[in-house]
Amino acid sequence: MNAVTPLHDTDPARGSRLEALNRWVEEVAALTRPERIHWCDGSQAEYDALLARMQADGTLSPLNRETHPNCWLHRSDPDDVARVEHLTFVCTRERDDAGPNNHWMAPTEAHAKIDALFEGCMRGRTLYVVPYCMGPIDSPLARCGVEITDSPYVVANMRIMTRMGAAALARIEREGAARGERTDTFVKGLHSLGELDPERRFIMHFPEELAIKSYGSGYGGNALLGKKCHALRIASWQARQEGWLAEHMLIVGIENPQGETHYIAAAFPSACGKTNLAMLIPPERYREADWKVWTVGDDICWMRPGEDGRLWAINPEAGFFGVAPGTSARSNPNALATIARDTIFTNVAVTDDNQPWWEGLDDRVPALDWQGRPYDPANGPAAHPNSRFTVSAKQCPTYSPHAEDPQGVPISAIVFGGRRASLVPLVFEARDWTHGVLVGAAMASETTAAAAGKTGVVRRDPMAMKPFCGYHFGDYFAHWLSFDKPGAKLPKIFHVNWFRKDADGRFLWPGFSENLRVLEWIIGRVEGRAEGVQTPIGVLPDTTDLYLGGLPLEAINLERLLSLDHGDWVVELKGFAVHLEGYGARLPRELSEEHMRISADLLHSDA
Numbered sequence: 001m002n003a004v005t006p007l008h009d010t011d012p013a014r015g016s017r018l019e020a021l022n023r024w025v026e027e028v029a030a031l032t033r034p035e036r037i038h039w040c041d042g043s044q045a046e047y048d049a050l051l052a053r054m055q056a057d058g059t060l061s062p063l064n065r066e067t068h069p070n071c072w073l074h075r076s077d078p079d080d081v082a083r084v085e086h087l088t089f090v091c092t093r094e095r096d097d098a099g100p101n102n103h104w105m106a107p108t109e110a111h112a113k114i115d116a117l118f119e120g121c122m123r124g125r126t127l128y129v130v131p132y133c134m135g136p137i138d139s140p141l142a143r144c145g146v147e148i149t150d151s152p153y154v155v156a157n158m159r160i161m162t163r164m165g166a167a168a169l170a171r172i173e174r175e176g177a178a179r180g181e182r183t184d185t186f187v188k189g190l191h192s193l194g195e196l197d198p199e200r201r202f203i204m205h206f207p208e209e210l211a212i213k214s215y216g217s218g219y220g221g222n223a224l225l226g227k228k229c230h231a232l233r234i235a236s237w238q239a240r241q242e243g244w245l246a247e248h249m250l251i252v253g254i255e256n257p258q259g260e261t262h263y264i265a266a267a268f269p270s271a272c273g274k275t276n277l278a279m280l281i282p283p284e285r286y287r288e289a290d291w292k293v294w295t296v297g298d299d300i301c302w303m304r305p306g307e308d309g310r311l312w313a314i315n316p317e318a319g320f321f322g323v324a325p326g327t328s329a330r331s332n333p334n335a336l337a338t339i340a341r342d343t344i345f346t347n348v349a350v351t352d353d354n355q356p357w358w359e360g361l362d363d364r365v366p367a368l369d370w371q372g373r374p375y376d377p378a379n380g381p382a383a384h385p386n387s388r389f390t391v392s393a394k395q396c397p398t399y400s401p402h403a404e405d406p407q408g409v410p411i412s413a414i415v416f417g418g419r420r421a422s423l424v425p426l427v428f429e430a431r432d433w434t435h436g437v438l439v440g441a442a443m444a445s446e447t448t449a450a451a452a453g454k455t456g457v458v459r460r461d462p463m464a465m466k467p468f469c470g471y472h473f474g475d476y477f478a479h480w481l482s483f484d485k486p487g488a489k490l491p492k493i494f495h496v497n498w499f500r501k502d503a504d505g506r507f508l509w510p511g512f513s514e515n516l517r518v519l520e521w522i523i524g525r526v527e528g529r530a531e532g533v534q535t536p537i538g539v540l541p542d543t544t545d546l547y548l549g550g551l552p553l554e555a556i557n558l559e560r561l562l563s564l565d566h567g568d569w570v571v572e573l574k575g576f577a578v579h580l581e582g583y584g585a586r587l588p589r590e591l592s593e594e595h596m597r598i599s600a601d602l603l604h605s606d607a
């Protein structure tokens with residue numbers, strides 16, 4: 001411990017004026033025994049020094065400087081490539097507050113278990129103190145945290161993904177000073193790579209203490225604590241107490257030819273199309289007619305009712321931690337432009353001239369796979385299916401000029417969606433808020449590579465928050481319902497499915513850019529212009545209500561995409577009823593009643 005740099009230094013980049021923060025850092029240092037402590041100021045010089053250190057020790061290697069200036073490759077431990085839901089815990093005092101949707105451990109037991117792992121784990125390493133702000137630094141909706149980590153890779157990623165460093169520390173100090181000695185103005189996140197042993201790995205949340213402890217993984221969702229741990233699990237808990245919403249949603253602005261912009265927030269489960277929809281480039285006909293799409297956020301949305309009764313949203317993040325596979329000049333040219341420089345790539349393959357490569361990018365054959373082995377198809381995909389890029393949102397050509405507005409952007413529509421090969425039509429509209437909450441609660445989707453475990457299995461994922469809601473889903477649904485009150489001007493709620501397949505397993509809908517056609521109908525409904533057909537599950541467009549100009553009509557089976565099989569829906573809703581029963585007494589009665597109403601409608605309408 002004697003090598004630790006003094007905390008109360010005259011250097012403003014080191015230590016804090018906030019006693020509670022210094023005390024916590026000292027406690028953590030006493031437990032983890034780092035060789036030195038570094039307070040991050042978020043400067044370019046600091047970032048460059050971190051990159052140099054990681055290049056020297058092999059954590060990062062430079063990619064082709066001509067084609068990808070200042071881009072880096074990180075190869076993770078092969079056993080550390082995704083979120084680990086079975087090792088992720090919400091540790092509330094009352095078990096029931098975490099709900100059946102979370103793994104739970106009593107706080108005292110959880111602290112004891114994970115602190116035993118933290119003991120002495122930073123010997124010989126540097127402890128980085130990373131102050132960060134989730135949301136624009138001057139936004140009343142933004143919230144701050146401090147992550148302590150021994151991973152320079154995490155520090156570098158946090159600098160891209162959050163507003164990290166001196167400005168965040170200043171805000172933390174200001175808010176702390178205003179609250180006196182109380183420490184609960186910022187979230188305390190403690191992280192160590194540990195031994196990267198899957199048997200010694202936990203991601204633990206203590207919402208009542210605004211604290212996170214994560215041990216044994218360097219992967220994004222497990223280790224960049226501002227993201228899922230803070231901005232979703234802890235923030236959802238705070239949001240419930242304070243009357244706002246913290247959601248797993250993209251935010252996108254759609255500007256029509258008249259120059260009016262509607263903002264849409266959309267919740268799709270992990271690796272189900274949020275980044276792609278947020279960065280959509282309009283199809284040619286729409287571009288010619290002067291439609292524009294503006295990216296506000298691609299993963300997380302915090303929203304709260306404004307004085308005008310509308311919901312106002314910010315993206316708490318400052319960067320994108322996006323799925324690489326499938327990103328191509330055809331599917332998402334905007335993402336390709338965004339990641340052409342100053343990007344960290346994790347677990348992608350490389351070509352023989354050291355360019356990053358992944359399945360779906362183009363038809364080149366990579367030289368090395370994500371583990372650095374000569375590429376051999378017998379070893380599986382060249383890039384890990386959950387390989388990712390980390391990049392500043394500012395590099396996105398369509399980054400919205402309003403993305404940093406402190407008050408956020410007003411939301412016109414909320415869209416839920418999943419990956420469903422059958423049953424679920426391309427789009428439908430909920431009748432009202434309560435029905436919309438039920439539609440969100442009923443979401444189900446095929447599992448993806450974003451979490452460890454089997455992929456392609458349909459599971460319930462209410463509001464795409466199954467892995468991320470920091471409290472009991474019954475309470476969460478009640479919280480959603482509570483927004484419907486006098487004076488509220490709530491967004492309309494919709495459900496989409498880009499992933500319906502034909503009998504041969506081919507996607508029925510072209511997706512990507514063409515999804516704007518569906519968003520146009522959604523906006524038309526919001527404005528009261530677009531037509532639709534009432535059905536028991538909600539309002540669907542008729543085949544003539546969607547604009548298909550410029551598409552090869554013979555290739556698109558819109559009847560099939562919009563078809564409803566009442567018998568199959570009755571079965572679906574029965575399965576959903578069983579799921580709802582699992583939430584017990586905390587399930588709001590309005591939701592069960594809404595469910596019964598729709599089931600009855602389905603049974604009484606003809607198939």
Ligand SMILES: Nc1nc2c(ncn2[C@@H]2O[C@H](COP(=O)(O)OP(=O)(O)OP(=O)(O)O)[C@@H](O)[C@H]2O)c(=O)[nH]1
Nearest residue numbers: 270271272273274275276323325326450498511512
């Ligand atoms: N068929 C089809 N595939 C899509 C569409 N949109 C996205 N995808 C694919 O879905 C995968 C994941 O998409 P992303 O947009 O990165 O997912 P995300 O929801 O942002 O994921 P997380 O970052 O894990 O939360 C990629 O391989 C995409 O190519 C679509 O409209 N149609």
Ligand SMILES: O=C([O-])CC(=O)C(=O)O
Nearest residue numbers: 220221222228270299450
């Ligand atoms: O959490 C992560 O690492 C990436 C992500 O957005 C998700 O899985 O939904």
Ligand SMILES: [Mn+2]
Nearest residue numbers: 248270271299
């Ligand atoms: Mn996500």
